[in-house]
Amino acid sequence: MRGNAVVLPMFVHHNFYQRRMRYCMTKKIISKHMILKLASLMWVLFLPLILYGQDTRETVAILDFEGRGISQLEAQTLTDRFRTALASAGALRLVERQMMEEVLQEQGFQQTGCTSDECAVEVGQLLGVQNMIGGAIGKVGETFTIDMRMFSVQTGENIRTKNVSYGGAVDGLITEIEILAYQISGLEATDELLEIRKTGIIGPGLAVKPKTRFGAMMRSMFIPGAGQFYSERKLWGYTWLLSEIAIGGGIAFFGTEYQTAYDEYNSTVDLYTNETDVDMIREYKDQAHVHHENMDNAATMAETLAYAAAGVWATNVLHALITGPKTGDKTSARELPIRLAYDPGSGATMMKLSIPLRR
């Protein structure tokens, strides 16, 4: 079970920093040289983290869909499915439901009652997102209708609107809502979803198979990191894959060195064997000895790296097996604990540090 996260927002105002720095420098608490050193050190330490943490996708929050002719529970369930599908599509950065509810509760908002445009814009501003998605699911006779729109929090203008009418059992709405998640993200729905819509059958090939530890392990066994990608642990996947590629590159380098030394050794030995001049015999022998030594060293290095590659490979397989596929909220779990973002509303750079209290 995932625990609550403590979110510590730290507003780092540029002006505040500048004033503070000037004060310290005037009082000779810290020298300019020291500041430069510290700044450089901070950049070196945090730049990779910051670069990794940057996410250029637009932020979006989803309001629970309004149910008209269907129960609010069904509407909420469909909203949840829509949220999951939108996160899977990956084109937009989604504010997790839990965080959204916390913020709204703090501000005394009730999401269920928020159906007007003004309310939605206000919620979006409170959440600090760029766009909001809202909609309604209705039933007229035997036909279900879904109306959905994504609009800008800043301007209130519609960015994308989608609607669909569907006749059939209520569970068929699940597929429709998943397709809409892709479309509202500006993406094409997957072939699988379109096939399900067409046939109405979730066949063996189309059904989403649950991800397993064994599946992750098997994938990592063949390609390092593949199991981690399958488990949606991309950072680990890249780590294992790049490690293996780097070691493989080392092996290839020393393999080439070995091959060069091997060829040179053989050609020098041939020259030595056919030489009749005593001085040249000695010279060729010395050269052959050097080539043999190079060959031996390169082979030793290649062998050592091959063992390292095998070790990394085995560890990657174990890691895939032990960690297994990710469960729960994927969006938040993928994020690093420290993120930087610029808030255009307040004109400040915001650093967010989240510490999970229990898992």
Next chain:
Amino acid sequence: MTDIRRYTLHVLRGGFVVLLFGLLLSCEVPTEAYDNPLDEEVAAEKGIDTPALVFFPDKFDGVTAGSSVSVQLYALEVPGVTGAYIQVAYDKSKVSISSVNAGDFFSASDDPVFIYEDNSDDGFLNIYTSYLGSDSSATVSGTGNMATLVLSTITAGETTINYTSESELVDAQDNPVVLNGLGEGIIDVQ
């Protein structure tokens, strides 16, 4: 499309595994081996101490019956010699002498004295050669080719050619130079 994707993935997987195993197995380091009969260290390993008489090359593999091989008779690290009597024993049923030519060890302003006698009935080749420079007291030292033989192979099988103990090198005063080693040549006729 899905099949192609699956097939490609399988090929990639297989290729990756094969590549790594291939790299692991391909880096065999051969044992360092030197085999030149004119290399003093190699000769010593074979029990031939200098000064010595050796054949170059001293081994012929995969020679077909009826073909010829050329072998050079070398003096190895000899001190101050002016002449030599060399007797080579061979198996007359396996090889025969096709030609004998003087080497360059005793070469000077004048060609060296070079006389040979092939006693094919007994399987012996006798060579007499000496330095014929303007200075009669001059000698040659070190390693050099005294003669080149061309042998014709007759029948299949392994045969050897040897320097007999009758072989002798002499200095300017016609004193014998001690020979510590006499080499052997091996011809493997297929």
